[in-house]
Amino acid sequence: MRTLLALARASHAAPTVVVTGLAVLLGVEAGLAAARVLLVGLAVLCGQLTIGWSNDLLDAGRDRAVGRTDKPLATGQLATRVVTAALAGAVVACAALSLALGWRAALAHLVVVAAGWAYNLGAKSTVLSWLPYVVAFGTLPAVPWLALSPPALPPWWMLAVGALLGAGAHVVNVLPDLAEDAVTGVRGLPHRLGARASGVLAVVVLLAGTATGVLGPGGAVPPWAWSVLLAAGALAVVSLGRPGRTPFYAAMAIAVVNVVVLLVRA
Template sequence: MSPRLRRRRTEPAEQNVAGTGSTTTTTAPEKQAEKSAERPSEDPVRGATAELTGKLAGKTTDTTTVEAAKPPPDEPAPTTGRERRRTLAHATPILLLRAAHPRQAVLTAVGLAAAAALAGRPGREVGLVFATVLVGQAVLGWHNDLVDRRRDAQRLPSGKPIADGYLDPATAWFALSCGLLLLVPLAVTNGVTAGCFYLASVGLGLMGNVVLRQGWFSWLTWAAAYALYPGFLSYGGWGGQTTGNPPEIAMVVLAALLGVGVHFLCALPGLVADHEDGIRHLPLRIALKIGATRLLVVALAWTALTLVGLLLVGNAVGLSQ
C-alpha cells in the first residue's frame, strides 16, 4: 500500500507538463498576463488613442462613450426643414416684421383704404392711404414693443422678438426712425391737412404707449387717435394738394367709439400679465367684474355695431360735410 502523498501548498502554482515529469511554476502576475492574452483585444488603435488622450487630459477617457457620441464620418448630419425655418424666422427682416404687430397694422390699413374707396377716392389715392397707414402702424408696433420690452422679458418666451432677445433694441429703434422719416412724406402726399391729421393720430398713439395706459383713461388716446381718421380721409387728395372738406361730426364720434372697441380687443390677450404686473387699465377693471369671456363678447359687439354705424352714416350723409 503506497503512502498517501500530501500536496504541499505553495504560493506559485505547480502544473504538470504533459509528456514530462517536470513541473512548471506560474506566478500570479503571469496568470493575469495569460488571462489577458487569452481574452480577444477589442481595438488596439482605439485603446492607444484613448490612453494617449487620457494622459494628455490628466484623466481616463471612456472610449466607448466617445465613439458613440461621434457621428458617422461619412454621413454628415442632414439639415432638416425645421432648422431651415428656424434660421429664416430669426432673420432680422422677419423679426422686424413680427415686432411691427403686422395683424393690427394690416387690418387698420385695409379698413382705412376700404373707407377711402367707399368715399369715391381714385385707386391711386386708395393705395396711398393703405401705404401711409401701414407704415404708421408699423412705427406704433415697434414703439410699443420697445417700451414694454423689460416687462415682457419677465415672461419668457413672450413671443415678442425684442423682449426674447432675438432682435436688438438698437435695430428696432433704427427701423422706427426710418419709418418716421418715410411716414412724413407719405402722409403729406395725401394732402397737407390730411397728412397733419394722420401724423397727429400717430403722435397720440405713441403717447398712449407711454402715458395713460395703466389707469382709468387708457381708452382716451385710442379714441382721440381714431377720431382723427375721418379728417385724414375727408381732406385727402394726391400730391400734397389740400382738397376736401371737414368730416361729419357723426363720423368723428363713431370713429372715436371704434377706437375704444379696438382698445378693448387689443387688451384682452394680455389681461393676465397686466393683472400680475399691477396694471389697472379700463379693460382689466371691467374684466375683473364681468369676466374676460363676457368682456370679449361685449367688445366684439361694440366694435361690430360701431362699424355698422359708420357704414350707415357714411351712406346717409357721406364722409365730409
C-alpha cells in the same frame, strides 16, 4: 427672411393690417382716386408700424419679466438696434407720405400717430388709457376725406363711430393681458375696473357705436341696418353680466359689425 418675420411680429401685425385696411376702405368710400387711396394706405401703414415697433421697444423689459414668448425683442430673436433702425425709417416715411397727402390730411394723420405714441409712452398706465384710442380712431376717417381735392370733413357720425370703436377696441385689446400687465405695474382703466366690468363696458360702448352708425346718417334707415342694430342689441343683452370671456367675444363681434356699418353707411 427670419429678421423680416420677426419685425412683422414686433409691429403688432394684426392691428397694423386692420387699421391700414380700414383707412384704405375709407379712402375708397370718400371717393379718392386710386393713387391717393394707395398713398393713404402707405402713410397709415408706416404710422402703424411706428406705433407697433415703439411699443415693443418700450415694453421689452416688461415683456421679459412676464416671459412673453410672442415678443421677438423679449426672446432675443430680434436685436434692439434692428428695431430702432426700422422705427427710424418708418418715422421718416410716415412724415413724408403724410405730407404728400396735403397739410390738412397730414395733420390729421399725425394726430392719429401721436395718440398711439402717447399710449405707448405712459397713457396706458393711467385712468385715461382709453383716450388715445378714442382720439386715434375718431380722427382716422378724417385722413382720407381731408386728402380730397378740395379737402372736406367726414360726416359727424363717422367720427363718432370711430371714437366709440376706438374706446371699445382699447378694452378688447387689453382684456387678454390683464394678469400680465398687473405684474408689471400697468394699470389702465380696464385694469382698474376688472375683467368682468370691462367686458360689459366694451359691449355697451361698441353697441352705442353700432346705433350711431345706423341712425347717424339720417334719412330712411334701410331694413338691413335695422336688422344689424337689433342683432347687435340682442348679442349685447345676452352677453352682459355673463361670467368668463363671453362679453369679450361679444364685443369683438360687435366691433366687426361697427366697421361694416361704418363703411356701408358712409
